[in-house]
Amino acid sequence: MSPAGVMGAVFNLNHPAHTVDWHFIHLSVANVVVIGLMLVVFLLAILVPFPGAARRRAARRDGDAS
């Protein structure tokens, strides 16, 4: 089976799109998933420490102290 065929077997697209409806809000599930992922990545970007950030701050403090 081709890669496209394998993907087609995993995700059955042969149906109308699933949607989330709440009052006037009408979103496809795919878009809701992307919005959720963006929120998760946004929170991780704030909370996860950047590699080498502590070392840079320490070097800056040492430079200022000398």
Place this chain on the structure above:
Amino acid sequence: MSGVGPPPATAPSKSWTVKVREKGVDALPPDRLLPDGQPTYVASWIYVFGVASIASLIVIIGSGSILALKGPAWWHYTGVGHFFNSIHMWSVELFFFAMVVHLWGKYWMAAWRGGRGRVWVTGAVTFLIAIPAALTGYVSQQNFDAQWIATQAKDAMNSVGVGAFFNLTNFGQMYSYHVLLLPVAVVLLVAAHVLLVRRNGVVPPFELEQKLPVAARAAPETDGPPRSSTGATS
């Protein structure tokens, strides 16, 4: 015979090239245009998404150029064309993903502070122009999906009174918008945005801004050789 001496003193040139050069160097000196390093506070993941957007845009332009060379129907009947079409589509997904996270980050840190209003506006307008750039790509796909989106979008445009200016079902017009007019606008706006960031410096966190002296707020400390005048340590 005289050797090479000092250049003769001349009256200030009125040439427009000299005026443009002097204004350009005054507005953006070379050490600000291409600095040695970035402020210490930039070492955070939230500052990554601006450059992630630009990286995605480079892939979009590259894959889009290949698709433009081969024509809008190429991806329908060749595997390589389908591959580049997929690269183009997913890089657009990443572009919007990174741009939205970048927008949220800058909104919540009020990135228009410190005279950075034009930086904020160019970024916001880039986002707004990128939306029709993507829409015109959807309606240029040359398939039933494109036809469906074009007719739905045409009704939407007519309903808000702008349908007289362009026709979503006109493939030639939408393709021209997609491969020339809107990409040029996005690239020029991104270039202006980056140059304004270089000129004004990356916006510091609120806590740090209160510690920095007024003069240092526009051009805070970098990771280059340490200087001792600011508190850019948090």
